[in-house]
Amino acid sequence: MRSNTLDKAVYGTAVGGVDLFMTANVIEVNNLEHSYGDLKAVDNISFTVQEGEIFSFLGPNGAGKSTVINILTTLRKIQKGKAKVNGYDVAKESKYVRKSIGIVFQMMCLDFEMTVCENLEYHGKIYSMPKEERRKRINELLKLTELESKRNTLAKDLSGGMKRRLELARGLMTKPAVLFLDEPTIGFDIQTRMRMWEYLREIKREGTTIFMTTHYMEEADQLSDRISIIDHGKIIVTGSALELKNKLGKDLLYLETSDNKVAAEVLRTIESVTAVNDDAKSLRIMLGVDVTHILPKIMDSIRQKGIEITTVNIKKPSMDDVFVHYTGHDLREGETQEKHEEGETVEALK
C-alpha cells in the first residue's frame, strides 16, 4: 500500500502535478503569500496534497510552516493567493473547511481538568455530532490510540505521549478528510516519537489524508509519501524521500586529506563524481555510481598529486544531506530563528 502511493506520488510529480491516477487533490494551494508587517513569512507557495497521502513540510522553526497550517485551517485570514481544502475555498467557505478537517496543534491544547472521554465528548459536541455517533467514535479512537484504560482519567494525569495521543484521537473524532499535524512529536524522546509514527501510519492505512509540518528529518523521511522542503517562506523542492535522496546520487563519500582544496580540484575532473563540497573539514563528494567501484580510482588520483588521505567515510544520502544540499545550510542552524517566531506569535495575539 505504502509503496503504491509512493509510486503514484513520484508519477504525479514527474508529470508536473497532473494526476494520472484520478485521485482527488484534498489540498490545493496557489501562490500563497503571508506577511507579518515587513516580514514575509510565506512567499509565493503552491502545492497540492493528494487523497490518502502523508504530505510533510520539512523546515527549520520560523520557515513559515505554522503560518501555512493556520491559513489552511482558517485560523488565520488569507492575505494573498488561493487555497482549497477538501474542495472548499479557505477564504469563502471557511465553515465547510472547518467541518472537513481535524487539527493537532503544535502547542498542547487539552482541557486538563476534564477526563480523556470528556475531552473527546466536548469535541464531538462542538462539531454537532449526534450522541450515538459520538459514543461509537470515542470507543473506536480510544482503542486506536490505546487509551481505553485511561477513559476516565483527567487529562492532566496522562503522560506526555498519552496527551499527544489524546489530541490525535480528538483530531480524528469527526472522521476528517484531512488531518493537520503541526510538529506532532515536538519535544518527545525517540521511543515516544517512533510509537507516534506507528499510530500515524495506522491512521493513514485507514484512509485519512495527513498534512504535517516537522523539523525532524527522520520524521519526514519515515512517514511521508511526499516532502516539501521549506525555508524562508519558500518551497525549495518537493518529492518523495527516495526521490530527494536519489537526486543526491547513489552514495556520499567523505574524505579528509592533507590538502582539501587541491583534492577537490582533482575530484571534479573525475567522471561519476556529481558534486564536491569543500566548505567543511572533510570533503563531501556526491557520486553517481556505486562507491565500491569508484573508490580505488578516487584514492589513486588524489595520491598521485602527493596528497595524503587521512579519513574515508561512506554513507547513503540521508534527509539531512538532502536538506543541506537544497537549502545550503544545516537544519540546526535555522533554530536560532525560533525566538523570532515566538515573537511573531505574541505579536499575532495582540
Add this chain to the structure above:
Amino acid sequence: MNFAFRAIYWREMVKFFRFKSVLFSSLIQPVMWLAFFGLAMSKSFDKLTSLLPSTPGVPNVDYLSYMGAGIIAMDVLFSSLFGGTNLLFDKKFSLLKETIASPISRVNIVLGVGLSGVTKSFIQTAIIVVFGGLIGMNFFEGYTPVQTLVSVVGIFLLVGIFTLGFLFLSGAIAITVEQPEGMQSILTLLSMPLFFISNALYPVDAFPEVLKFLSMFNPLTLLANGVRYFALGTNFSVMGDHYVYTTADIGMSFLGLIFFALATLSIILWRFNKVDI
C-alpha cells in the same frame, strides 16, 4: 437552529461542579454576606433609623430585607464579572483554539458561556432567598402563593438578563487582555463605582445630585430596584424613606438591563471576531 451552544454550556457546568473549592466558595459566599455583613449592618441601621418617623399607612421594611435585594445584585455582579476569566485561561492555554477552529459560531460560544453563568447566578440567588428567609429576611411578605411564584419568576428573569450583561462584558475583556493580572485590575476598577454608586446597600436619596443621576443608569440599581419591586412590593418605607415603585419603574429595570445586555453582547461578538490565536 443550531444547538451547539449546549456543548459550551456542558463543559462549563462539568467544570463548575468539578472544582469543589470554587463550587463551595461560590455557594458559601452569599451566605457569608448575609450572615455577617447583613446581620451586623441591619442591627446598627435599624437601631439608628428606629427613631425616624415612618410614613403612616405604609408597611415598614427592615434593613435586612431591603439589603437582601442588594446582596443578590452584588453577589451576582461579582460572580458574573469574574465569570469571563475562564475565557482568558482558555485563551492562555490555547484551549480556545480548538473551539475557534471548529464550525461552532461565535454567537453559540458566547451563548453557551452566558447560559452557564445564568445557571450559577440562579443557584446563588436561590441560596440567598432561602437562607435569608431563615435569618429573618422578609421577602414576599403577605403574598399569595401565586404572587410569590410570579415574583420569583420576575426576580430570576432580571437576574438572568443582568448576569448575561456582565458576563458578556467580562468575556469581552477576557479575550482582549493578555494577562490575568490585567483582567483583575480592570475588574476591580469597574466593580468599585458600580457597587457604591448604586442603591444596592443604601438609599441614594442623600447622594450628591451627580452621583444620584449616575446611579439611575447603573445596572446594579436597575436590578436592586427590580428585585425590591418583586420581593417587597410597590409601596413601602425603609429608614424613613418612602418607596413607591410603579409599572414604569419595573419596565425601566427590564428595558435598561436588556439594553445593557445587548450592548455588551455586541461588544463581546466584536472582540471575538478580532481574536487572533
